Amino acid sequence: MNVTGHTRRPASIRDVATAAGVSYQTVSRVINGHPSVKPSTRDRVLAAIDELGFRRNATALALASGRSRAVTVLTANTTHYGYASILQGVEEAARAASYAVGIGVLESAEEAAVAAQVQRAADAGGGLIVIAYDPAGVRALTSVPAELPVVGVVETPASPPGGDRPWVWTDDREAAYQVTRHLLSLGHETVHYVAIPSSTRRTSARTSGWRQALREAGAPEPRPVQGSWGPAGGHTAGRKLAKDPAVTAVLCGNDDLALGVLRALHEAGRAVPDEVSVAGFDDAPHSAYLTPSLTTVRLDFTGLGRAAFALLHGAVEESAQVAPHPVSVPELVVRETSGRPPR
Amino acid sequence: MNVTGHTRRPASIRDVATAAGVSYQTVSRVINGHPSVKPSTRDRVLAAIDELGFRRNATALALASGRSRAVTVLTANTTHYGYASILQGVEEAARAASYAVGIGVLESAEEAAVAAQVQRAADAGGGLIVIAYDPAGVRALTSVPAELPVVGVVETPASPPGGDRPWVWTDDREAAYQVTRHLLSLGHETVHYVAIPSSTRRTSARTSGWRQALREAGAPEPRPVQGSWGPAGGHTAGRKLAKDPAVTAVLCGNDDLALGVLRALHEAGRAVPDEVSVAGFDDAPHSAYLTPSLTTVRLDFTGLGRAAFALLHGAVEESAQVAPHPVSVPELVVRETSGRPPR
DNA sequence: GCCAGGATTGTGACCGGTCACATATGGGCC
């Protein structure tokens, strides 16, 4: 077919209808699996569909029906491992449900810029998934108009931003608690913490898990060092910590931060793990191959993305399997950067 | 307005029209900046638009006009630094042009799966940007139907896949050439190469740049070691190379691979850079903070993404600034993993 | 004062689907 090579505009249901000798409505019934269509008619229509290479026009479908089978993921960044993994998880689940996935980057946390991005996402139609681990994301989540279906990916379910919106989360608090306990159990007097930028003004889930572990152990609670997201921030923070001989264990808000800290310790001549132990957060793919390899906690980001989509999907379609998402248990991964403190 | 709190369906141009006392067509003219509208009328319409909070429905626009102001990026993975950066670049440029960005992950390189993803992307409407650095991407690029506007992001412009489709590229060949020369200039007899999975059956641009440098220097040309994308592949490859005492310099197809190689060398007790020099490719953000820090070449992936979008944009809209994209010059970044060979 | 012609504005059809309702068709049952 189309032997002429002419770019023919794609077949519509009316084309299929004429080809099959039925009305366009019948074709619509067939493609929607409506029960009351005579088998012989259905076959004729299906044959025509196949013959003409008909595909249902997603745009027209969205316009006419109002639902758009699309999700937009709003994120502050696409290159961070955790964010990118969440995105990948969303895409995976969306693909399985034949939803389209859009993406919007929140380049700045500034009010107007965020609002503009939310608007754009809303224009695209469909639901929204907002990664709200950082100020930009949180602001985006809170500024989503009420009538838009949205799911937040947040770090803590305790009073999550965005009010009573549905959300998914990894148990960051528990994860931080576990790593901190691990370090303490090795004999460290206390554990210092290099934080990622907090998503809210209040303390983050990671910070609070860390603090809880210290408190339970009766360990002193040093003030968290503020880091950024990348290794550069970790490096700066690490330089400060390296100067203090009392520091023997450092927990970092993510693996990139930990990398920077490791580098700073190395530059200061402090051996890891013999003098100082370091632990990260997230278990990025490269962490296992560092020298020394990084002790960290693994979080199931892809699963988180899938869960976020499932929740949104359930909220948008009636065939809702709205089972609250099973929070995956963070897994402590002990490697070479953690050890007993020097005596 | 909307004081009742009722979720009112968004205003359409006909709502605006009645509010302003004009016809819907006049409203359409105003929002499209058509010249022949009396200023006083225009003001009235703009006021009504503002009052009702009117936003042009993107779906209806796409259906009626045929053009959809959307791009879909097809990629094998969202978590690799290079890919994620390209995506980020595309999004940035698309946002500036108020285009929506969609994403499709090519989970498998298998024919049917790839075809399905291309179909889905086509259904979304708008253009396509295919990251064709790997087999899945290349297959996707070649299977895009001719009538769909598409831009390939490829590693080499010499007989790129996808026929005469427009493409953008980083000069991988030149980059590989530079790093290899750098290593040779330090005195290494030759440079071994751990390759990323090649995108085509023929040798990749990186491989050929490496080979050219060796040839020009009259150095022996060892057979490239096949790696994967991640550090695990580099680790396997590195273990093999570590056993051969003749190996004093290793170039890796990307920074993750290099990380794996570094780890393997460490485990085998071979010092870097004193016994073996290692260089990577891409300059991922963490590479500068490794210990020892990684010598690599920086490629402008974000710029590449922006260029890809610009090209597509130019192809789709008449207001075309189709200037062929200025290939950014790869930048050699010499750090600690490269040094003179042992004597 | 009349008319040509550009500036403004309006009307109807259409993009490709869905939805609500009307209209055949075919059995089963009294």
Place this chain on the structure above:
DNA sequence: GGCCCATATGTGACCGGTCACAATCCTGGC
């Protein structure tokens, strides 16, 4: 045989815009 109802199919309007064309207004030139 007639009636009722479930099954099968068709018709018209609509989603919210655009496009092509028609209609009206206004102004200057003769």
